[in-house]
Amino acid sequence: xxxxxxxxxxxxxxxxxxxxxxxxxxxxxxxxxxxxxxxxxxxxxxxxxxxxxxxxxxxxxxxxxxxxxxxxxxxxxxxxxxxxxxxxxxxxxxxxxxxxxxxxxxxxxxxxxxxxxxxxxxxxxxxxxxxxxxxxxxxxxxxxxxxxxxxxxxxxxxxxxxxxxxxxxxxxxxxxxxxxxxxxxxxxxxxxxxxxxxxxxxxxxxxxxxxxxxxxxxxxxxxxxxxxxxxxxxxxxxxxxxxxxxxxxxxxxxxxxxxxxxxxxxxxx
Amino acid sequence: xxxxxxxxxxxxxxxxxxxxxxxxxxxxxxxxxxxxxxxxxxxxxxxxxxxxxxxxxxxxxxxxxxxxxxxxxxxxxxxxxxxxxxxxxxxxxxxxxxxxxxxxxxxxxxxxxxxxxxxxxxxxxxxxxxxxxxxxxxxxxxxxxxxxxxxxxxxxxxxxxxxxxxxxxxxxxxxxxxxxxxxxxxxxxxxxxxxxxxxxxxxxxxxxxxxxxxxxxxxxxxxxxxxxxxxxxxxxxxxxxxxxxxxxxxxxxxxxxxxxxxxxxxxxxxxxxxxxxxxxxxxxxxxxxxxxxxxxxxxxxx
Numbered sequence: 231x232x233x234x235x236x237x238x239x240x241x242x243x244x245x246x247x248x249x250x251x252x253x254x255x256x257x258x259x260x261x262x263x264x265x266x267x268x269x270x271x272x273x274x275x276x277x278x279x280x281x282x283x284x285x286x287x288x289x290x291x292x293x294x295x296x297x298x299x300x301x302x303x304x305x306x307x308x309x310x311x312x313x314x315x316x317x318x319x320x321x322x323x324x325x326x327x328x329x330x331x332x333x334x335x336x337x338x339x340x341x342x343x344x345x346x347x348x349x350x351x352x353x354x355x356x357x358x359x360x361x362x363x364x365x366x367x368x369x370x371x372x373x374x375x376x377x378x379x380x381x382x383x384x385x386x387x388x389x390x391x392x393x394x395x396x397x398x399x400x401x402x403x404x405x406x407x408x409x410x411x412x413x414x415x416x417x418x419x420x421x422x423x424x425x426x427x428x429x430x431x432x433x434x435x436x437x438x439x440x441x442x443x444x445x446x447x448x449x450x451x452x453x454x455x456x457x458x459x460x461x462x463x464x465x466x467x468x469x470x471x472x473x474x475x476x477x478x479x480x481x482x483x484x485x486x487x488x489x490x491x492x493x494x495x496x497x498x499x
Numbered sequence: 500x501x502x503x504x505x506x507x508x509x510x511x512x513x514x515x516x517x518x519x520x521x522x523x524x525x526x527x528x529x530x531x532x533x534x535x536x537x538x539x540x541x542x543x544x545x546x547x548x549x550x551x552x553x554x555x556x557x558x559x560x561x562x563x564x565x566x567x568x569x570x571x572x573x574x575x576x577x578x579x580x581x582x583x584x585x586x587x588x589x590x591x592x593x594x595x596x597x598x599x600x601x602x603x604x605x606x607x608x609x610x611x612x613x614x615x616x617x618x619x620x621x622x623x624x625x626x627x628x629x630x631x632x633x634x635x636x637x638x639x640x641x642x643x644x645x646x647x648x649x650x651x652x653x654x655x656x657x658x659x660x661x662x663x664x665x666x667x668x669x670x671x672x673x674x675x676x677x678x679x680x681x682x683x684x685x686x687x688x689x690x691x692x693x694x695x696x697x698x699x700x701x702x703x704x705x706x707x708x709x710x711x712x713x714x715x716x717x718x719x720x721x722x723x724x725x726x727x728x729x730x731x732x733x734x735x736x737x738x739x740x741x742x743x744x745x746x747x748x749x750x751x752x753x754x755x756x757x758x759x760x761x762x763x764x765x766x767x768x769x770x771x772x773x774x775x776x777x778x779x780x781x782x783x784x785x786x787x788x789x790x791x792x793x794x795x796x797x798x799x800x801x
Contacts, residue, residue, distance in 0.1 A: 333589045341560070341589070348585055351550040355557015355565075362519065362539050363561060382581070385547035389554070393542070 232441035238308065239269045239441070243468035244497040245304045245317070250482040253300075253321035255329055259466035259478035261301035263405035263438070264372060267461055268305045270444040271370060280310040283338045289367050290356045292341045294349025295374040295403065296330045302339065303327055311338035347380025349373060350400060354386050357398040357456075368397045376408030379417045384429070390456045391430030398456040399448065400431075403438060405465035407476045426458035438463035469494050500656040500690070501598050503634035505529045507641050508566060512537060515645060519558055523548045523569030525598070549578040555593045556585035564592050564645050570604070571597030571613035571654065575620060582650075587623040592648045594641075595620075600630075600654040601689065601738025605772070605781035613654075614767040617688075618743025620652040621718040627672075628718040630654040630689035630737075630745070636664045636715055643671040656690040663692050664713060674721040680708035681729050683796050684760070688714045688737040688745035691787060695736050698792035709734075709796060717745050725752055732799055734763045736787055741766040763799055765792060 242265050250258040276289045293302045307314045319325035330344035343349050353371035360367050413419050426433035436443040438461025447459045466472030469491040492499045512518035519540045534541045544551035555565035574597050586593045604611035621628045631637040644651045667675045678699050687695035699709040735746035746764030753759040765787050775781040782788040
């Protein structure tokens, strides 16, 4: 029933692999891991009009893992926030689609991120503003698992339940890797969902590549608590030779590797 | 000064729906009236300043004007990256108010001293940096802050500062000449003004006529005032490190002038202060009390 979304996700993944090759840009694997989450959000959940991306009552998505912004650009292009051909400008100087997001530059990019641990606090502010101004909208923050090592994340996580920010959702793209190793070997990450639960969030853990599980986690009825979704993902998801290999935090694919990815993803080149 | 802040922000917020006050668990009972009048627009963000700043930026992105209030080091250097990226990089109209700045809490030691905040805040693009001298000036600066829809940093004292600027004409970003004099120019920044005025008074008794300017606006500087100073040595006075702060800003500007006066920077020496007593004793220790300023001016003119 979610075949259309799964097809879109495959297309986006291939676009990202090709983009990384064309732009010779890093962070491909962390972009691939969050594609299903973003597709579910943009195609089924978020109320943001691509023709009016700054509308007062829009839902807010803070993409806090700014290093993976290529995934967001590819999604925004496909949704019509800007022309798909503009993706060719990604990582080109002065072209409006920088390697990490800038404020007010690219249509549909809500917040400039890249230093980890900022997005959740900003999302709290957006959710609180919605309450103060009686301007009902939802706020979503997409973070990485490595990002959860920043103290500021836990500052924010302690405040959100106290402010009764139920229209706030954080989704952790838990791909298990960070810049130099497996996140669980660098810090005591686990049990991550339990941490959020004990901090007062309505937390759950899902397969972050199952469209059905992602949508169920986003759409299930809410109580007064903000929601945390720990989405287990595979870094580099979509091409067997990229998956779970942290070299792809840094390198970009060759043209042969792009061809191979097209075959694996069953998309036309 | 902090009571004036609480009183004035209450008055402003009653008229301006955009104002939201965030505190970092400080100001015991200070904001009771605000909380009673507008509970939805006052939030104690706990002992978690980094999150307070990011949250403020998120509020501002929706059109609100948040004010972040706690003790100066905790609302400046502690959460510097949040100020740099979430507030300044996004040019969000967040007003950061550092209370008990400089030597206000001298006896509490380096954890509560702020001698580097002016230096650090003024090198953030888009940030206005303001250090009012007393409660009336604080009230006026606070009111003018929200008209500009841009980040601002206000460095204020704690309580009991003498009122020195009452009745002075106020223009945002302009300095006030409180005393004329052609032998020396004392440019005073912030609550140290009382010492500067007292020094000038005592100097006049020994025949040295020093002008005294109250310079609340550190960024932008009052370029017009600086460009029209009479030819006399300049003495900058601040409760801040002699490195990077108000005096440095003045020296940077004057270094462009063809016939610039000498600039003597009086402030906290480049060291941590240990056990130097309360504010007054610490001012004496640093040579920025009335007698210390007088001594510096006299020595330079000799």
